[in-house]
Amino acid sequence: MTRSAADGPGSRWRSRRNFAGSRPVMDDVAKLAGVSKQTVSRVLNDHPAVRPATREAVLEAMRELGYRPSRSARSLASGRTRMLGVISFDAARYGPASILTAINTAAQDAGYLVSSIALDTADHDTVVEAVNRLSAEGADGVIAIAPQLWVGKALAETDLDTPLVVLENALANSTPLVTGDSRTGARKATEHLLGLGHATVWHIAGPTGWTSADHRLESWRETLSGAGAEVPDPLVGDWSADSGYDLGRLLARRPEVTAVFASNDQMALGLLHALHEAGRSVPGDVSVVGYDDIPEAAHLLPPLTTVRTDFAEIGTRSLHLLLNRIDGTAEPSRDDSLVPVDLVVRRSSGPVRER
Numbered sequence: 001m002t003r004s005a006a007d008g009p010g011s012r013w014r015s016r017r018n019f020a021g022s023r024p025v026m027d028d029v030a031k032l033a034g035v036s037k038q039t040v041s042r043v044l045n046d047h048p049a050v051r052p053a054t055r056e057a058v059l060e061a062m063r064e065l066g067y068r069p070s071r072s073a074r075s076l077a078s079g080r081t082r083m084l085g086v087i088s089f090d091a092a093r094y095g096p097a098s099i100l101t102a103i104n105t106a107a108q109d110a111g112y113l114v115s116s117i118a119l120d121t122a123d124h125d126t127v128v129e130a131v132n133r134l135s136a137e138g139a140d141g142v143i144a145i146a147p148q149l150w151v152g153k154a155l156a157e158t159d160l161d162t163p164l165v166v167l168e169n170a171l172a173n174s175t176p177l178v179t180g181d182s183r184t185g186a187r188k189a190t191e192h193l194l195g196l197g198h199a200t201v202w203h204i205a206g207p208t209g210w211t212s213a214d215h216r217l218e219s220w221r222e223t224l225s226g227a228g229a230e231v232p233d234p235l236v237g238d239w240s241a242d243s244g245y246d247l248g249r250l251l252a253r254r255p256e257v258t259a260v261f262a263s264n265d266q267m268a269l270g271l272l273h274a275l276h277e278a279g280r281s282v283p284g285d286v287s288v289v290g291y292d293d294i295p296e297a298a299h300l301l302p303p304l305t306t307v308r309t310d311f312a313e314i315g316t317r318s319l320h321l322l323l324n325r326i327d328g329t330a331e332p333s334r335d336d337s338l339v340p341v342d343l344v345v346r347r348s349s350g351p352v353r354e355r
Contacts, residue, residue, distance in 0.1 A: 024065040033061035083113045084322065085134030085142040087127070089151060091118040093239060094265075094294050095311055096145050099167065102315025103143060110323060115139065127154035135162060141322045143167065149209050163325035165318050168211045178318040178337045182212045185307040185341040186219035189261045189289045192305070192343055194227055196287060197352040198259035203234040204247050204271060206263040216263050216291065237267045244270025251286075252278035258286055258352050265290040265297050265306055272300060272348070283350035293344055303346035314339050 030037045035054060042050050043058040050058075061067070084107055088096050100116065107114045115137055117130045134142055141163040146152050155166065168179045193201045203220050206213025217234060224231045235250065237243035244267030251257045252275050262268035268290030272282060280286050282302055290297065293308035317339065 024067045026067075028065055029058060029061045029067050032065060033057045081138040081140055082111060083115055083137065083139055084319075085137070085139035086114055086116045086145070087130050087134070087142065088116065088118050088145040089147060090239075091145075095292060095309065096147070098311035099145060099315040099318075102312040103319050106316045106319040110319070112140075112323075124150070124154040124157070127151060128158050131155070131158045141165070141326045143318050143322055147210050147212060149211060149214075152211075163322060165322045165325065167314060167318055178314055178321060178339065180212070180309040180311075180314060180339050181341050182215035183219040185291060185309070185343075186216035186261070186263075187223045188341070188343040189291065189307055190220050190223040191227075192345070193259040193261065193287055193289060193349060194223075194229060196259070196350060198287065199352075200224060200229045200232060201259045201261050202232050202251060202257050204244060204251075204260060204262040204267050205234045205236045206267075207238050208236060213263050220261060237263070239264055239266060241266045241270035241273075243267060245274050247271070248274025249278070251275075252280050259288075259349075260286060261289045261291075263291055265292045265294045265304060268304055268306070268348075269296075269300065272304075282348050284353055287349040287352075289349055297344075298346065300348070302348045305346045305349040306344055308342045308344050310339055310341075 026037055026040050030040045033040070033054075035058060039050065039054060040058055043055050086100065086103055088100055090096055091100060104114050104116075115134060117133065119126055119130060131142070139162055143165050144151070144155055145167045146155060147168045152166065155164070166177050168177075190201050201220070201224060203217065205217045205220075208214070220234075221231055235247040237247055244262060247267075248260075248271035251260060251271070260271060262271055268288055271288055275282055275286055275288070282288055288304065290304050290306040291309070293306045297304040297306050317337065321337065
């Protein structure tokens, strides 16, 4: 293709040629569109003070050059890094992993990158170090999946000056909290078993100091007391199927045990294994209810009755709440940040058998 001498230094062809073999930048777009770099920045941020014709000229220049605004360009234009930080603990478990996936998806849809730090330990210094690292990276905001009480305490003592949203752990009235409604979930599970005619309900609790485990334990106790039922001593597990199996072996030896509520599905899975080994049928001899509704729950033998937590909603809601804080828009009340739960009745729970 040839061009005549009439194609001067400022021609569109000459501008395109300058960018061959290199990635175009904001200055290139400004030159091609015949506007200032500040105007390009305003178009990138959808600023209202740009005339439609000018906006279209900038967008056309971007299309012609194949310009894709980089993260740094957006940062310069908006004063933000477009990066969010997430601190998670015990990220391999189904709940935290599902929440993290939802956060990443929602952040991508909103045009943000996510920098995640998964901590194996939740001691004070480790938490502070993670917060400082995200702050140094310039995170516009931070979400902390903080299931343990001591993690919340460590977060409260940091000097984080960026917006913060916490999952499962209330720090202070000024810090937004998003969590599943564990108290209601435990009440529904316990009432379901009592409603089937069981004299009482035994409980395999999660580890002490975990907010959700403590709330479920407290609500289980309150529900039994309110119904005038005996409150057995709880057995404390560590969320794993192995702990559910070990505690299930103890429960299987007790003929008076006819109903058990486990604080998560993994421990309920171990319990089912122990009851099967002991020759106690489910739900004929013992009814079992879990918590979380993991994908495998419907395929266990028997299919597990459980409390469904919408982890995707928790992750998405926490991301939107953080973006609201970053933008300075109105925040929902604490009641709005409590994600409802549902009881999913399957074949692992049934009426008490006449003895």
